[in-house]
Amino acid sequence: MNVVDKMPLVSITIPSYNHGSYVKACIESIILQDYANIELIIIDDGSTDDSVLKISEMVDRCRARFHRFEFVHRPNKGLCATLNEALEWAQGDYFSVTDSDDLLFPSKTSVLVLEIEGLSKVAGVFGGAEIINTDGSILNVIRPQCFTYEFSDILRRNKMMFSSCMLIRLDLMRLTGGYPKDLYIEDWYMWLKLTEGGDKLKVIAEPLIQYRLHETNISKNVFKMFEARKEILNIFSHHQGVPIIFAMICLELSIELSRTSKRMSLKYIAQAITNSQAILFKPFFWNAVARLLAPVAILNVLAHFKRTFRQR
Numbered sequence: 001m002n003v004v005d006k007m008p009l010v011s012i013t014i015p016s017y018n019h020g021s022y023v024k025a026c027i028e029s030i031i032l033q034d035y036a037n038i039e040l041i042i043i044d045d046g047s048t049d050d051s052v053l054k055i056s057e058m059v060d061r062c063r064a065r066f067h068r069f070e071f072v073h074r075p076n077k078g079l080c081a082t083l084n085e086a087l088e089w090a091q092g093d094y095f096s097v098t099d100s101d102d103l104l105f106p107s108k109t110s111v112l113v114l115e116i117e118g119l120s121k122v123a124g125v126f127g128g129a130e131i132i133n134t135d136g137s138i139l140n141v142i143r144p145q146c147f148t149y150e151f152s153d154i155l156r157r158n159k160m161m162f163s164s165c166m167l168i169r170l171d172l173m174r175l176t177g178g179y180p181k182d183l184y185i186e187d188w189y190m191w192l193k194l195t196e197g198g199d200k201l202k203v204i205a206e207p208l209i210q211y212r213l214h215e216t217n218i219s220k221n222v223f224k225m226f227e228a229r230k231e232i233l234n235i236f237s238h239h240q241g242v243p244i245i246f247a248m249i250c251l252e253l254s255i256e257l258s259r260t261s262k263r264m265s266l267k268y269i270a271q272a273i274t275n276s277q278a279i280l281f282k283p284f285f286w287n288a289v290a291r292l293l294a295p296v297a298i299l300n301v302l303a304h305f306k307r308t309f310r311q312r
Contacts, residue, residue, distance in 0.1 A: 007037040008117070009067060010109055011092030011170060014042045015082040016073075019100040020049040021134075022212065026100050027058045031065050035109035039068035041086050046076030051100070080179035080186050087170075087178055095170040097120040101212045102164040103132075112167035115204060122148070123199040124168035126161045127208035134214045143205040151195040154188070155236065155245055161201065165209045173201065180235075183265050184228030192236055222256045247272040247279040251288040256299040258291040259299045 014029055016023055030040060042060055044052050052073045062069045070089060077085075083097065094113065098104060108127065116125045131140040144160035147153075153258050176193040179186045191201060229249050250272035257265040269288055272279050279285050291299060 006095060008113060009092040010035065010038050010094045010096060010113065010167070011086075012038055012040050012091070012096045012098055013039070013083070013086035013088035013101050014098050015079055015086070015102040016044040016047060016051050016055060016081075017076075018047045018049045018051060020051040020054050022288040023051050024054045024058060024107070025103060026098060027055065027062065029104040029106075030098065031058075031061060032106050033104065034106045035113060038066050038109065039090070039092055040066045040070070041084045041089055042071045043080070043085055044071075044073035045082045046074065071227040078182050080183050081188065084173070084178040085175060092170055095149055095168050095173050097165055098161055098209075099164045099212075103210040103212075104164070105208050105210075107168070108165065111204075111206065111208060112165075115202065116167060116169075118137070119202070120201050122202050123194040124166055125202045125204065126167075127165045127204050127206050128160075129162045129165055129209045129211040130207050132210045132212050134212065136210075138210075139213060141207055142211075143207060143236045144203045146203065146205050148200045148202045149191075149195070150200055151192065151198075151239075152241065152286055153240065154191045154195055155203070155241060156204070156248075157188070157245075160281065161187070161203060162209060163193065164211060168194065170264055183231070184224060185232065188229070189232050189235070190198055192232070194237070196239075220254060226250075226253045244276040244278055244282075245266045248282075248284065250275065251279070251284055254288045255291050258288075258294070259296055262292060 009297070014023070014026060014030075019026070030038070033255065044055060055071060059061060062071070068091065075163035081159055086097075087095065091305065094116070096109070111129065112125050116122060128141070130138050130141045131142065132138055142160060172194060173190070176286070183189055195201060226249060230246065233246050236242060250268045252267045253274070257268065269292060272288075
């Protein structure tokens with residue numbers, strides 16, 4: 001047995017969908033990993049652009065580089081179905097997902113393998129990220145506080161975890177049963193399932209990926225995000241603290257709407273109170289009320305200053 005075979009096998013999957021402009025660079029960043037024992041699984045989920053052509057151009061290099069390489073393109077089934085398919089195929093000790101528009105630093109895999117090896121009751125590890133735009137320019141650098149998160153932390157969303165910067169024990173991911181069909185924010189669901197039984201997720205501060213921010217990022221659809229969070233909270237409704245967490249996401253949506261629809265903003269404040277009267281004692285509630293009452297012109301000025309600050 002050679003040295004590479006003694007290293008834990010890491011299964012990296014790319015769920016590809018309409019990222020023809022970025023997917024070759026994504027694959028290249030995995031080829032350049034300084035960790036040797038990797039299998040790469042690419043599943044194109046019915047892309048309608050030139051993604052399949054771009055991936056095909058990388059096939060020979062992938063076969064030469066990786067312990068095992070699989071590439072399939074088929075009709076669209078959705079992200080959760082694609083991830084479940086990859087989970088079935090994967091043969092590694094650890095499982096990692098890389099979004100097809102993101103990039104990995106060369107040390108990403110080796111750093112996270114070294115971090116998780118020997119840890120008990122830790123299901124997975126994560127790192128920080130550089131936030132880039134469509135041109136690859138760096139907009140921000142996220143260095144999360146080094147922390148080990150439990151279920152309650154993730155339920156409250158007191159966490160900073162990027163799905164492309166994860167390394168999860170494959171056997172524990174399979175024990176969750178995989179991803180429910182057509183779930184919208186599947187990563188939050190998975191982090192909750194992994195920690196529901198007492199395991200933890202560890203985050204380190206070191207940036208290990210470049211996360212691409214552009215108009216197709218799903219988090220820009222605030223109503224769809226709200227409904228997805230509500231659906232996931234319903235799945236975990238038997239856990240203590242869910243009502244006030246739902247009230248908090250109602251307030252987040254109320255704040256988002258305070259510049260465009262005062263009536264809808266008020267509706268979600270009322271919904272927050274209905275679900276948890278304890279929210280009345282949270283400063284965040286009064287922040288939402290203040291934004292509801294504030295003139296739109298003032299909120300527009302505040303939003304402008306916030307955007308300007310982020311761009312610096």
